[in-house]
Amino acid sequence: MDLGHTAVLLLELGAVLFGLGLLGSLAGRIGLSPIPLYLLAGLAFGTGGLLPLDAPEGFFSTGAEVGIVLLLLVLGLEYTAGDLVENLRRQAPVGVVDLLLNGLPGAALALFLGWGPTAALALFGVTAISSSGIVSKLLTDLGRLGNRETPAVLGVLVIEDLAMAAYLPVLTGVVAATTTGDALLSVSVALATLAAVLAVAVRHGNTVTRFVGARSNEILLLRVLGLALLVAGAAEAVHVSAAVGAFLLGIALSGEVAERIGDVLAPLRDLFAAVFFVFFGLSTDPSQLPAALLPAAALAAVGIVTKFGTGWVAGRRAGVGPPGRVRAGAALVARGEFSIIIAGLVLGSVPAAFGSTVAAYVLILAVLGPLMPRLVDPWVRRLAQRSAPPRSSP
């Protein structure tokens, strides 16, 4: 039977999305983040995978870009400019410790394997940044929003997200440039644009919000999505990176409208974020995965220890006792969407082994991350008994 192109496209796309839905519910049942399963699905559907598909490639590559924009836009919506400024003032030292402690091992490995400076810069980001999505879902699921170390954990996430906004333009600038002079110029243009846009976002957020506000959800959706793609495209054109443009737009939108936008965009974000993870899997060659497993596992082991270091420092600064500091570290272990976004930006300009190493690294830590708090629970309980004040009543 000869099926038309449209039929093949719809059948394959439908099968992929339906399969992702099944994987998602499986992940929920066993308490995993769906991200590693989406990545595995992408690996299976890609060239050299178990079930290579070719028809929906165009949809996935466009959808992945939209997915990044939506992920960062919705993340930006959750923060107000006030949140960011206050956090930056209070948590900056913790942020510096976190980024250096977690990023340097990644950069060192890339240099050691001879992948070059661009890959080193990218792997710095990949290993430094925790997954806001996985971590905040984890805190909610475990009922730890009230814990006294939780503001410190959330503070680290905010600082990392802000650092991303400065880091991504630098990375895109370096990737786009051919000479050192070029790179310096394009990075400084990107950072100047970033500073200008951030100032507008903080100062004139209300105007932007009024501009997109509409009573009908349908019109609101179209306006916000349209504006987000416009801003992302413009940001990409000046090498600030689409993701950062969308993030800044999210910060500029505020108040009740921002909450409605978040509700309206959430289902779209879920769809296109899944497409984005699958696409990264698709563009990774699964035959390279076994060779990448060893460096990725070593990097993951170091990455777990260094996040515990971050948690300890952040917790101590917040006046939390040793058990809480260990809990904070355990919560921060998961890496996910950001590591993939960073890797996706440089895929064309680094050795192929880079992509598969990042895929394996994220697979390991996105699975271990949510399990980590439960794994360290006995240790935390022992620490709590040791540091507990004597009970006053019999």
Next chain:
Amino acid sequence: MDVEETRLPGIGLRHDLVTAQGRRVGVISQRNGARHVVLYDERDPDATAATIELTAEESEVVAELLGAPRITERLSRLREQVESLATEGVPIEPGSPYVAATLGDAAIRTRTGASVVAVVRGEEMIASPTPDFRFQAEDRLVVVGTSDGVAAVGDLLNPR
């Protein structure tokens, strides 16, 4: 009593306090109106021992339950403070010169110092009548003022 306020970026606000019994209790207010009531662990004061999630509606009910007895308390204290005030129902008798006159015409507050807070007409009650409210025979005015003032309203409306 010290209530500590902490911002939870991306989530909302947390307020917590230590009770006289030494237990730490907190309330997390999410931006969407949901509330979490948090009870902290006795041995590890940084960890939550239990969390109860309340919808916006449920948290209102709980707040009312916790707040209602205090409101009753405050009301009774208020009533003691105003004990020197008299409240009385003054009728408009059929022979009164103010049948069909307005509340403004009677100038009750200026002349007696007492206020008409409501008018009972048959089964109906008119709260806070305006100056253009027109009296009918058999209306009953609810008057608040000193006991002398209230008596003066009776003499004014139904002179003998």
